[in-house]
Amino acid sequence: xxxxxxxxxxxxxxxxxxxxxxxxxxxxxxxxxxxxxxxxxxxxxxxxxxxxxxxxxxxxxxxxxxxxxxxxxxxxxxxxxxxxxxxxxxxxxxxxxxxxxxxxxxxxxxxxxxxxxxxxxxxxxxxxxxxxxxxxxxxxxxxxxxxxxxxxxxxxxxxxxxxxxxxxxxxxxxxxxxxxxxxxxxxxxxxxxxxxxxxxxxxxxxxxxxxxxxxxxxxxxxxxxxxxxxxxxxxxxxxxxxxxxxxxxxxxxxxxxxxxxxxxxxxxxxxxxxxxxxxxxxxxxxxxxxxxxxxxxxxxxxxxxxxxxxxxxxxxxxxxxxxxxxxxxxxxxxxxxxxxxxxxxxxxxxxxxxxxxxxxxxxxxxxxxxxxxxxxxxxxxxxxxxxxxxxxxxxxxxxxxxxxxxxxxxxxxxxxxxxxxxxxxxxxxxxxxxxxxxx
Numbered sequence: 001x002x003x004x005x006x007x008x009x010x011x012x013x014x015x016x017x018x019x020x021x022x023x024x025x026x027x028x029x030x031x032x033x034x035x036x037x038x039x040x041x042x043x044x045x046x047x048x049x050x051x052x053x054x055x056x057x058x059x060x061x062x063x064x065x066x067x068x069x070x071x072x073x074x075x076x077x078x079x080x081x082x083x084x085x086x087x088x089x090x091x092x093x094x095x096x097x098x099x100x101x102x103x104x105x106x107x108x109x110x111x112x113x114x115x116x117x118x119x120x121x122x123x124x125x126x127x128x129x130x131x132x133x134x135x136x137x138x139x140x141x142x143x144x145x146x147x148x149x150x151x152x153x154x155x156x157x158x159x160x161x162x163x164x165x166x167x168x169x170x171x172x173x174x175x176x177x178x179x180x181x182x183x184x185x186x187x188x189x190x191x192x193x194x195x196x197x198x199x200x201x202x203x204x205x206x207x208x209x210x211x212x213x214x215x216x217x218x219x220x221x222x223x224x225x226x227x228x229x230x231x232x233x234x235x236x237x238x239x240x241x242x243x244x245x246x247x248x249x250x251x252x253x254x255x256x257x258x259x260x261x262x263x264x265x266x267x268x269x270x271x272x273x274x275x276x277x278x279x280x281x282x283x284x285x286x287x288x289x290x291x292x293x294x295x296x297x298x299x300x301x302x303x304x305x306x307x308x309x310x311x312x313x314x315x316x317x318x319x320x321x322x323x324x325x326x327x328x329x330x331x332x333x334x335x336x337x338x339x340x341x342x343x344x345x346x347x348x349x350x351x352x353x354x355x356x357x358x359x360x361x362x363x364x365x366x367x368x369x370x371x372x373x374x375x376x377x378x379x380x381x382x383x384x385x386x387x388x389x390x391x392x393x394x395x396x397x398x399x400x401x402x403x404x405x406x407x408x409x410x411x412x413x414x415x416x417x418x419x420x421x422x423x424x425x426x427x428x429x430x431x432x433x434x435x436x437x438x439x
Contacts, residue, residue, distance in 0.1 A: 104268050109210040110222040112270025116195035117263055118142050119161040119214040120170075120184075124151045132213035132263030133160065133184070134272060136307065140168065140189030143307050144262030145277055146175045146182045160186050163193070163220065174310035178318045178377060178411040179247060180277050181303055182262075183310040195264060198271030200250065200299035203227050211254045211276055211295075213263030225254030225293070231364065233374040234278055234296045235413075245410040248302070248374040250274045253293035265297040275303050305380060306407075318411065319381045320403035322347040325369040326414040335359040335391070336372035350400040352389065359395065360388035369413055376402065377411060 101107045118133040120142075131148030135141075142160060149172050152158050158170040168186040175182040186192075210224045229251035236245045252265065256279050265274035274297030282291025309316040322345020323338045335357035341348045352358075358366050361375040362385055379385055381404030388397045 103270070106208065106210055106222075106224045106268065109266050109268045109270045110212065110224075112196070113210060113212040113264050113266045113272070114220045114222065115163050115193040116272075117163060117212045117220060119217075119219050120144055120148055120262065121159045122149055122152050122156060123159070124156040126151070130214065130217060130259045131261040132259065132276070134195045134262070134264045134275065135162070135192045136183070136311075137194055138190060138192050140170075140186030140192060141173065141311060142170070142184050142186060143275065143303065144182055144184060145275065146177050146180045148262045149175070149182050149184060150177075158184060160184070161219065162186075162189070174314035174316065176306045176310060176316040176318070176407045177409050178407045179298060179302060179306050179316070180245075180410075181275065181298060181306050181310070181316075183307055196269075196271045197300055197304060198267055198269070198273045200273045200301045203230060203250070203267070203273055205230060208268055209252055209254055209265050209273065210268070211252075211256055211260060211263060211265050213256075213260035213276060215255075215257035215259040217259060221260075223255040225252050225295075227251070228253050228293075231375075231378070232296065233371050235370050236278060245412055246370045246373045246377075247298065247411065248378045249277065249296040250299055252295045252297060254295055255293070256295035273300050274298060275300070299378075302378065316407045317381045317404050318407040319376055319379050319383065320346060320405050321372075321376050321400065322403055323352065323372075325372070327369055334365075334367050336366050336369040346400050346403045347387075350387065350398040352387070352398065352400070356389045357391075358387060358389060359391050360386075360397075362386055373411055373413055381405075 101111070116135040118135055120131045120133050122129040122131075129148060129151055131144055133142040133144040133148075136143055149158060152172055158172070159167055160170045161167045166189075168189050170184045170186045173183040173185050205227055207227045208224065209227055210222060212220060212222055215221050227250060232249050232251045234247055234249040250265070250273070252274075254265065256276050260276045263276050264272045265276050267273050276295065276297045278296040280291055280294035280296070282289050282294075306316045322342035324340045324342075325336055325338055338347070338352065338354055338356045338358065340354050341352055358372050360366055361372065361379075364375050366372050366375065379402055381402055384399055384401045386397050387400045388395055390396060
């Protein structure tokens with residue numbers, strides 16, 4: 001995907017210094033244009049018996065004090081004064097700031113993650129795709145998104161810049177389209193700092209996380225936020241436009257922008273807990289409201305399994321349930337309605353039939369067919385998982401031993417019963433983009 005690189009400009013209003021405003025004029029005090037005063041005159045004092053003299057005396061006292069201040073101010077501007085021009089000096093960081101650079105702080109996480117982040121550029125005949133990567137080994141194996149390097153092939157080049165400023169050419173070792181993951185190998189690299197991988201299953205909603213990447217070609221840019229949700233079904237338009245690509249992701253409000261793809265999402269210990277992959281911009285692509293703070297990352301536990309397979313064999317596997325369905329075929333009840341079952345497949349062996357409605361995978365509720373596919377991808381090939389069919393008194397749970405297949409193409413779901421022939425999918429990630437996933 002050739003990701004655009006818009007330039008964002010920000011301007012701040014210049015506030016007039018307080019001493020340049022009218023005398024004693026509070027901020028935003030309305031101006032009396034008729035009287036020519038900076039603020040309305042005080043209301044006349046109410047006359048009560050012997051109260052007039054004290055009020056006058058107070059006013060005179062205030063005037064005297066003001067005069068004294070004025071004299072003092074004039075003395076400071078006396079050109080005959082022997083005072084010298086001030087010399088500006090920096091103050092050393094206090095103990096609190098120095099102590100903050102420890103595990104458990106955003107500063108620490110940023111410093112650790114930046115050492116293991118990389119910038120990726122893929123030059124093709126159609127333009128440049130940019131992204132980020134996570135260093136896996138000292139000799140230059142790097143994890144990134146499939147959609148960052150999917151355009152790499154004959155006639156294209158991959159250039160990777162590591163945290164030490166060195167630039168290397170690279171080749172794709174293997175790719176896993178369903179998980180939007182790929183591993184590349186840098187040429188001539190050595191002495192790189194591998195990332196520390198964490199455990200995404202231990203994350204909690206509200207936990208602080210930090211993202212490192214190269215949004216808009218700004219190398220080693222650090223952003224921070226929280227984990228917004230732990231298990232979110234992420235859908236995006238696939239390459240053909242006939243269906244929706246789906247996977248399970250972590251949701252975060254950490255700012256993620258074009259160029260962050262494939263970079264690390266880390267906890268405050270500096271451990272990678274996710275691979276930044278997608279953002280939801282709302283209806284902005286269609287002229288509607290722009291959404292912010294809806295970023296998604298591939299959980300590192302899924303990424304570890306896939307990356308290990310890519311490193312060993314150059315290819316990865318994915319689990320197979322052996323059913324089909326679509327978003328248009330959903331029943332009126334909550335769940336994923338099965339329209340067909342593969343003969344001798346995992347679902348058929350467990351007794352699942354066409355027309356059944358899957359309502360849970362393990363303990364996770366399933367609301368539609370996209371949820372079903374996303375939850376299947378959270379498991380490993382050959383793993384046995386409980387699948388709940390139906391709900392209420394009619395519910396039954398069967399044990400399904402998932403099948404396995406080589407991951408050669410994205411896991412997609414048709415949006416309509418005609419296989420997508422009724423029109424392009426309405427994707428929250430911009431179905432018109434080549435790879436469907438941004439940034």
